[in-house]
Amino acid sequence: MTASTPLRTTLIGVALSATVLVPLQGTAFAAQAATTGAAITGTASSVAGIEDETARALARSLADEAWKRQLGAAASGGDAVDLRALTEGTRTAAGQSLASPVAEADRAVATAKGLPAGVGSLLRVSLVTPAAKAGTEDAAPLVAAAPSDDDGTGFTAYDSRGNAHTLDTDEALDRPVYLVDIDGAKAVSAGLKVVGEALAAKGLDVPAPASEVNASAAKATSSPLAATAGIDTTLIDSVRIADVKEPGIKGDAEIFTLVTGFGKDGKPRVDTVEMPYLNKAATTYYPNQVLVNWSNYKYNMADAVMMEDDGDTNYQALAKSIVTVLLTITDQGVYIPLADALLDAVPTSWWTDDPDYVDSWYTLAKTTQGTRNGAAGNGWMNVSPYFVSEL
Incomplete structure (x- = not known):
């Protein structure tokens, strides 16, 4: 299992430059991509709440295949990726739609943690992959806020439609999961x-x-x-x-x-x-x-x-x-x-x-x-x- 490790900014640059951009198909999908960022409402006052809102919005954005591939390439090395840098540098519609809401969520995290505004980007995303098992290679990924309760038995993850799934912290994953947390x-x-x-x-x-x-x-x-x-x-x-x-x-x-x-x-x-x-x-x-x-x-x-x-x-x-x-x-x-x-x-x-x-x-x-x-x-x-x- 690959877990979150410190940010490697060079990986982001390589991922962005290497991504093959795929045109959006149809105006309906374009409209959906343009509204993915709206899911981050900014109403949550706790870090956990902000992370959860960001995770749901990021999950919905993965309906854009080009953005999904770009995120996968950036996080595939096992390092946590600066989410603001990634969304501000992408040319995909879904990723771009997240840039402003993610920046606002970053500021909300700083406020919730009592940190100065100049602390910079805090939100990041990492990929946790399941152990090698038949049928998991092509499974659609989920996105979750990284659980913070050491004694918790489950946590919530979201799919690209925004539907919630409860995952057991003690059971092996059966599909890839992106974890949204902060640069601790x-x-x-x-x-x-x-x-x-x-x-x-x-x-x-x-x-x-x-x-x-x-x-x-x-x-x-x-x-x-x-x-x-x-x-x-x-x-x-x-x-x-x-x-x-x-x-x-x-x-x-x-x-x-x-x-x-x-x-x-x-x-x-x-x-x-x-x-x-x-x-x-x-x-x-x-x-x-x-x-x-x-x-x-x-x-x-x-x-x-x-x-x-x-x-x-x-x-x-x-x-x-x-x-x-x-x-x-x-x-x-x-x-x-x-x-x-x-x-x-x-x-x-x-x-x-x-x-x-x-x-x-x-x-x-x-x-x-x-x-x-x-x-x-x-x-x-x-x-x-x-x-x-x-x-």
Whole structure:
């Protein structure tokens, strides 16, 4: 089974230039093709709703054989295809009719996720093909919004007439299915910038003054290493998650981590860590990624909360909730775990159907080394201290 993978824009260009355009046959079909885009009404306010409307409209557009072949060529390599780029670049009537509605749907997705308008295209489409089985080669494809409920047992797909079909998430497909979803890596990257800007506006991510970086180590010993300017960090040597909280048919997960503690100014702080590599369950990754920059923290303790973007994540709402809760917490002169406060701040909608919480790690220290199991028992990280010296 081929699942969604990151966008490869060069594939789109090759597919567009290689497509053989077939004239529309008859005015009736031309009229149908011209109205396919109208199915995206823009009334849905959730990402899932927008994806579903887009999937139905895309399914109806596949009555145009030339457009159907072009979409198939673009998605046949297994990579997710930028839907806006494809519809804006096609010369087929059905594809062109989708260009404006898809662009509007992209903007609606950005709004629903609390992302800036300049984030660019987010909607994409990928092809999931059935395992080799007699009779499936020429079966008409269906189109569905990528399911986001990890515990769901079925999802809705549409044919070229707009009819709905319920597919079982646990059963092998008997025909090709196009999945409409969003570019999760782009959404997470843009979303964490939104969170970072909100934290910065309230002084919850103030970096340590340059004069304090590694100051304590330099004072503690006269060794050449300690005297060298730099920062102490905790490195992720390897990490493994049992369940990435993503339906298998949807493909890769979009994981990120929020590291919390008290900053040098005594205020709670949150540092965001993108983890684009951590996208498969039961797979060990070796990222050698910095998790904690200890120069930003007052105490020798920090917590880490790992989350997954299941589609409907609204980063503006997340940022607002985190800021509201953390501003009520004051430094009492001793370290207070902030992971629970952060989890309490997560909007209620995140816990409804979309299990975005992956796991959490409490009381990480500058000297923490070795394998640490997550509090939820869903994963582990092998970490080690790492000193980053100045050049």
